[in-house]
Amino acid sequence: MKKSYLALTIIGLVLVLFFVVAPPMLDDDQNPVDAHQPYIISPEAAELHSSLIVGDWHADSLLWMRDLTQQYDYGHLDFPRMQQGNMALQMFTTVTKSPSGQNYDTNETDARDNITSLALMQRWPIATWTSLAERALFQADKLHQLAARSPDDLMLITSTTELETFLQRRESNPKLIGGLLGTEGSHALDGDLANIQRLFDRGFRMMSLQHFFDNKLGGSLHGTSGAGLTEFGREAVARMRELEIMIDVSHSSEAVVADTLMISDRPLLVSHTGFQGHCQSPRNISDELMLQIAEAGGLIAVGYWDGAICGNSPAIVAEAIAYGIDLVGEDHVALGSDFDGTVTTSFDGSEMAVVTQHLLNIGLREEQIRKVMGGNMLRFLQANLPD
Numbered sequence: 001m002k003k004s005y006l007a008l009t010i011i012g013l014v015l016v017l018f019f020v021v022a023p024p025m026l027d028d029d030q031n032p033v034d035a036h037q038p039y040i041i042s043p044e045a046a047e048l049h050s051s052l053i054v055g056d057w058h059a060d061s062l063l064w065m066r067d068l069t070q071q072y073d074y075g076h077l078d079f080p081r082m083q084q085g086n087m088a089l090q091m092f093t094t095v096t097k098s099p100s101g102q103n104y105d106t107n108e109t110d111a112r113d114n115i116t117s118l119a120l121m122q123r124w125p126i127a128t129w130t131s132l133a134e135r136a137l138f139q140a141d142k143l144h145q146l147a148a149r150s151p152d153d154l155m156l157i158t159s160t161t162e163l164e165t166f167l168q169r170r171e172s173n174p175k176l177i178g179g180l181l182g183t184e185g186s187h188a189l190d191g192d193l194a195n196i197q198r199l200f201d202r203g204f205r206m207m208s209l210q211h212f213f214d215n216k217l218g219g220s221l222h223g224t225s226g227a228g229l230t231e232f233g234r235e236a237v238a239r240m241r242e243l244e245i246m247i248d249v250s251h252s253s254e255a256v257v258a259d260t261l262m263i264s265d266r267p268l269l270v271s272h273t274g275f276q277g278h279c280q281s282p283r284n285i286s287d288e289l290m291l292q293i294a295e296a297g298g299l300i301a302v303g304y305w306d307g308a309i310c311g312n313s314p315a316i317v318a319e320a321i322a323y324g325i326d327l328v329g330e331d332h333v334a335l336g337s338d339f340d341g342t343v344t345t346s347f348d349g350s351e352m353a354v355v356t357q358h359l360l361n362i363g364l365r366e367e368q369i370r371k372v373m374g375g376n377m378l379r380f381l382q383a384n385l386p387d
């Protein structure tokens, strides 16, 4: 009798460790903010920041077990912190597969997947254990549920009409966050073009083509082949365009970016990146390709972490943005934090005013700051979301 009690207690403890203790520990460990003194924001920067529409093209917050209506002291984003940081528009991206030993140089497509154990640990539905599409849909459902539970905090945006409604509502409720849904890598299609429609129907309006490894659509910037778009990839891009899904080429091989530029009739996004000429990193594609993306009307969203911008201080974020403005022009640069994307930042969502402060510090004009902080994102969404 005693022995079985002991065994049960041990099993119980192991289960509690795995399902209750481990997920927040892992989240905290993977999404740190460097310790720092509170940032000093000048009255001028604070006033300018509070008048901005701040928009961000990339955050993986739905991957974790946090209830985003609550404020946490770990991770990068939740609604209270976004509201403190005056964040208005947020593209929530959904990670569905990430190779163990993930790096910016080479990753095998069939490497052991880290998201499977994360799904088990966080008690995701059984369907997500084997289907990457289900993982994207499950994360999308989280955002739908948040919008239903907290309609004064979050509104899901899937069309230009909803975007206009959002802007009107935000005038009387400046706490309101406009959330959009995007995938990170089109392996989320499970190799089936029909899943593009399925994801679209659940609200996805941006799809990226690759993540850390080559997939059925083509080569990753961090894969093994460096290949361009496959035939399946071309068909997928065409289908996405028919549905007016915005295409994100971050993490794609340079050959995929060039191929996609050639066949897409709409501008492309790079949702989270740095610039090669500013930070020579295998995470960044060439400045030449960035110029082509911008010339075709695209938007390049600058991240806040070391691998993209060779540092993570607010000063370096501002420096990377200024480099981008010099290279591609002030109408083609935006923010792409990669918050909660297993990166180390020096500020979280509540501290976004520090970016405005540093853009002022380096002499950017108010109009330029307004554009990169979110004006360009808003304009891009108005031009590229379906009606």
Ligand SMILES: [Zn+2]
Residues within 6 Å of the ligand: 184, 251, 272, 338, 341
């Ligand atoms: Zn990423």
